[in-house]
Amino acid sequence: MSSSLMSNYARLPVTFVKGEGAWLWDEQGTRYLDAISGIAVCSLGHAHPKVTAAICEQAHQLLHTSNLYGIKHQHTLADTLTHLAGMETAFFCNSGAEANEAALKIARLYGHEQGYSSPKIIVTEHSFHGRTLATLTASGNLKIQHGFAPLMPGFLRVPYNNIQDIQQLAADNPDIVAILVEPVTGEGGVIVPDSTYLQELRALCDQHRWLLMLDEVQTGIGRTGQWFAFQHSGILPDVMTLAKGLGNGFPIGACLANGTAAYLFKPGQHGSTFGGNPLACRAALAVIETITQDNLLQRVRDLETQFTLGFQEQLVGIEGVLDCRIKGLMMGIELAWPCGQLTSTALTKQILINVTAERVIRLLPPLIINDAQANDIITLVSHLIRDYFNSAAAGQRG
Ligand SMILES: Cc1ncc(COP(=O)(O)O)c(C=O)c1O
The missing domain is CATH 3.40.640.10 (Type I PLP-dependent aspartate aminotransferase-like (Major domain))
Structure with missing residues (x-):
């Protein structure tokens, strides 16, 4: 990346060149599911x-x-x-x-x-x-x-x-x-x-x-x-x-x-x-x-239910998950440990998430996501969390 930029951002190693709806593509043509919407900005998705x-x-x-x-x-x-x-x-x-x-x-x-x-x-x-x-x-x-x-x-x-x-x-x-x-x-x-x-x-x-x-x-x-x-x-x-x-x-x-x-x-x-x-x-x-x-306010309320039920089902029994807070399409999954590295792990799984307050996975998907995309976010994020705790446990055992 250009060294003539001030170093006030800790950026992830990816550059997006195209977007459509909830999808973004990087310079190599790899497609990512956007569950953060440019930090709650692109609520109607990209290139609406x-x-x-x-x-x-x-x-x-x-x-x-x-x-x-x-x-x-x-x-x-x-x-x-x-x-x-x-x-x-x-x-x-x-x-x-x-x-x-x-x-x-x-x-x-x-x-x-x-x-x-x-x-x-x-x-x-x-x-x-x-x-x-x-x-x-x-x-x-x-x-x-x-x-x-x-x-x-x-x-x-x-x-x-x-x-x-x-x-x-x-x-x-x-x-x-x-x-x-x-x-x-x-x-x-x-x-x-x-x-x-x-x-x-x-x-x-x-x-x-x-x-x-x-x-x-x-x-x-x-x-x-x-x-x-x-x-x-x-x-x-x-x-x-x-x-x-x-x-x-x-x-x-x-x-x-x-x-x-x-x-x-x-x-x-x-x-x-x-x-x-x-x-x-x-x-x-x-x-x-x-x-x-597009009646998106009602859609957000329906998606809130879908995410709440989905995460309840998939996160059950994971000890390190302290809380899952959802209001509309603002979601925070609080973990027991700092988990900032999950943003880059998520990148390798072609999904964009955010971690805030050190231990909270934050999801802010576009309001226009469809049911399948919502389910993909639930599954991918839940797997990320399981893998994170499994590898940490393995590290402790090792
Ligand atoms: C609640 C809230 N207020 C203010 C701001 C600042 O907005 P901006 O970055 O557009 O100046 C943010 C940005 O994240 C925010 O979340």
């Missing part, structure tokens, strides 16, 4: 004809004009997303980290409006919100913060899926203005919180007049079987961030807001040169149209 057509058509018309001028498709996308979410306004950017930056700035503006010169935002352990300085500070992962001090001030951290500690923080810190949380942690190991967690957070935020800000960068756009994961809980956030699946591989992020939060930004207070350009918005509109027309 409707997204490709929308991008090509728009590229022939107009790529970019900047936010100095009106952008018709940006308005349409804002209307569409706010309608789906039951929220009021949208801001567009290019990535998840940028979407969260917008949310954090909204929280600070909200605090300053109430007279707090140093407003605080509650964040959680095991969270991941991005790699900019503010979002890596917000993230509950010491590894990604290491070497980047001084970090941003103004964050208070609590355990994930825990309400009591927040109540304690509220008693000690009058200048808290918001909570930022993932409805299901992605990078943190696919932790699915109690079904009442978001409702309890909503109640706390209402009680203290804090903004409830949900990072749906990974969970949003159908990944959990609803358009947005908060819709499983029957609550509404004040702020929600999106990216990843929104453009199916075309970079786009969004920050949606409700109530007071929806109208805090005034001209000049936030922006992005590329954010919400005609091309990105057309891609996102094609994604939303396809998920709707």
Whole structure:
């Protein structure tokens, strides 16, 4: 690989040159089953004809004009997303980290409006919100913060899926203005919180007049079987961030807001040169149209059942499997030992998986996979896990 690239990624030794649906092909023409979708991005699979057509058509018309001028498709996308979410306004950017930056700035503006010169935002352990300085500070992962001090001030951290500690923080810190949380942690190991967690957070935020800000960068756009994961809980956030699946591989992020939060930004207070350009918005509109027309939210819920039953059957009796957590098509199989090497073992079996939080096999297949592909993922991953523990046991015996 080229030595003129910075060495910030630990890449696997494969380069893909073509994709179609849930399949990817490498330079040698070997075909792989994609169970990670470019980390929850290509939810409609690779080279989806409707997204490709929308991008090509728009590229022939107009790529970019900047936010100095009106952008018709940006308005349409804002209307569409706010309608789906039951929220009021949208801001567009290019990535998840940028979407969260917008949310954090909204929280600070909200605090300053109430007279707090140093407003605080509650964040959680095991969270991941991005790699900019503010979002890596917000993230509950010491590894990604290491070497980047001084970090941003103004964050208070609590355990994930825990309400009591927040109540304690509220008693000690009058200048808290918001909570930022993932409805299901992605990078943190696919932790699915109690079904009442978001409702309890909503109640706390209402009680203290804090903004409830949900990072749906990974969970949003159908990944959990609803358009947005908060819709499983029957609550509404004040702020929600999106990216990843929104453009199916075309970079786009969004920050949606409700109530007071929806109208805090005034001209000049936030922006992005590329954010919400005609091309990105057309891609996102094609994604939303396809998920709707193909009834993919129901399909994700059916696949959740198929994966749950399949893994229950195939993983039974494997001692080193501690947990199998599934919400829609976000899956985390927690093993007793670190298992990062399984990503390269999986490559040799022509399947793409991911390991996060050191011991959690993470699967994020495209929402368009068929039953046979789902069964192949269950079988291949279960075999990988069995082989892993068998060879480790053999190593110990030897
Ligand atoms: C929940 C969540 N938030 C934010 C981000 C950051 O998104 P991006 O890499 O597009 O900046 C990610 C990326 O993995 C994520 O999973």
